[in-house]
Amino acid sequence: MRTSADRWGIVATVKAPAADILNWAAYHIEAGAHRLFIYLDAPCPEARDLLARHPKIRIFDCDEAYWAQRRKGGKPEKHQVRQTMNATRAYRRQTKGLDWLIHMDVDEFLWSETDLGEVLGALPETAHCARAYPIEALAGGDGTAFKSHIAAGANQLSIAERVYPTYGEYLSGGFLSHSQGKLFVRPGLEQAQFRIHNIYTEQGENPGQAILNGVDLCHLHAADWDAWIAHYRYRLEKGAYRSELKPIRPRHQGGVTLHDLLSAIEEDPGTAGLKAFFEEVCADTPALRARLQAEGLLCLRDLQLEDKRQKQFPEFGQRLF
Numbered sequence: 001m002r003t004s005a006d007r008w009g010i011v012a013t014v015k016a017p018a019a020d021i022l023n024w025a026a027y028h029i030e031a032g033a034h035r036l037f038i039y040l041d042a043p044c045p046e047a048r049d050l051l052a053r054h055p056k057i058r059i060f061d062c063d064e065a066y067w068a069q070r071r072k073g074g075k076p077e078k079h080q081v082r083q084t085m086n087a088t089r090a091y092r093r094q095t096k097g098l099d100w101l102i103h104m105d106v107d108e109f110l111w112s113e114t115d116l117g118e119v120l121g122a123l124p125e126t127a128h129c130a131r132a133y134p135i136e137a138l139a140g141g142d143g144t145a146f147k148s149h150i151a152a153g154a155n156q157l158s159i160a161e162r163v164y165p166t167y168g169e170y171l172s173g174g175f176l177s178h179s180q181g182k183l184f185v186r187p188g189l190e191q192a193q194f195r196i197h198n199i200y201t202e203q204g205e206n207p208g209q210a211i212l213n214g215v216d217l218c219h220l221h222a223a224d225w226d227a228w229i230a231h232y233r234y235r236l237e238k239g240a241y242r243s244e245l246k247p248i249r250p251r252h253q254g255g256v257t258l259h260d261l262l263s264a265i266e267e268d269p270g271t272a273g274l275k276a277f278f279e280e281v282c283a284d285t286p287a288l289r290a291r292l293q294a295e296g297l298l299c300l301r302d303l304q305l306e307d308k309r310q311k312q313f314p315e316f317g318q319r320l321f
Contacts, residue, residue: 005117006099008184009035011090013062013083014106018046018316023305024106026312029056031110032117037094039086041079050313058094062086078238080196087194095187100130102184103194107221108134111301113214120184120212127210128189129199133181134217135299136174140224141284146216146299147292149173163291164281170261172248174297176281177221177240184212218301222282225275232274236262 010033014021021044025036038051039060052059060066062082067075070089076082087103095101100120104110110132112119123130135146150159150173160168172179180197189201198206221240222228235241241262247255265273279285292298309316 004121005115006120007034007097008100008102008117008120009033009037009095009098011037011039011087011094011101011103012106013039013041013079013086014044015041015079016044016106018044019309021047021106022050022313022316023309024109025051025054025057026309027109027303027305029054029312030308031112032115035094035098037090039082039090041082046316050316054312060086084194084196088192091185091187091192091194098187100184100186102132102182103196104182104217107219108182109218109220109303109305111216111218111303112212116215119215123210126208128186128201128203128208129206130184130210130212131181131206132184132212132215132217134175134177134179134219135301136177137218137220137222138284138288139222139228139278139282143305144300144302145284145289146218146301147174148297148299149175149179150295150297159295163288163295163297166280167261167277170248170256170258171281172258174281176258177219181217183209216299216301218303222278225278225283228278228282229271229274232262 010028012024021038025038028036034056036057037060038057039062040048041062043061048059051057064075071085076085083103091101110116120130133149135148137143138145138147150156150163152173156173157169160171160174162168163174164171168174178197182197183199183206185192185199189199189203189207192199192201201207222231236259241258243257243259245257245259247257262274262277265277280288289298
């Protein structure tokens, strides 16, 4: 088993405010990323030039001309397709000098107990990919509180109902978003094609997958109520809450999708019901922290995003408080 530090990079297709993009980039450069491949899904002039000048960042403008060159029919309608096409392109073309590449979103942040390059370097050569599992941020607090996924098993439902008394039975281990995490992949796998959470290759799906113990994918799914409700409609129709995703239990066992649950709440009692759902499941309140703590599910991670942005991109605006 090797013990040297590996070089790792990230590919992301991003559409976000400039501060969020710069926070994300700065955080991962500080965490040791050797290269960031940032595909701008929408123009962001405030951030673009700063990103482009950084020696560890490569920028790609995903405008109509970009897609016309790469796909018959032009720009894919679904953002998931755009993400996976860009990730696959980066994997096949841009990994020289890297030992690993991971596809992530701009609201996801890798956190490791020890140097991430050393963690990756300690994996056996037979591990062609390695998974980092997520923790989900509590919203509206100081930004340091996250919740772990409730592990599958005989006690999952009872734990979920203790932590989330009204809605626990409908949530996938207590999460609103994905619990699969994201995948580091070694370069060189033949015919590799990225998906959001997996990699398909000639050797099969996720060949030689390892689990990155001590590494979290800190997912900032919602900053606060205003941000959550602003993204709600899009997620319900096209994103993490869309109708085609499966319920956590089969329908014949009473399972409903998150899409169905939220749609029913929205219909009656409406926005007030959605706010109550958010408060129970997402909000950083003393009550939710206490319930999570009692089950061993509370994680505290101070990402120090603004501090790291100031260090890497001091030219950008004024410090945010």
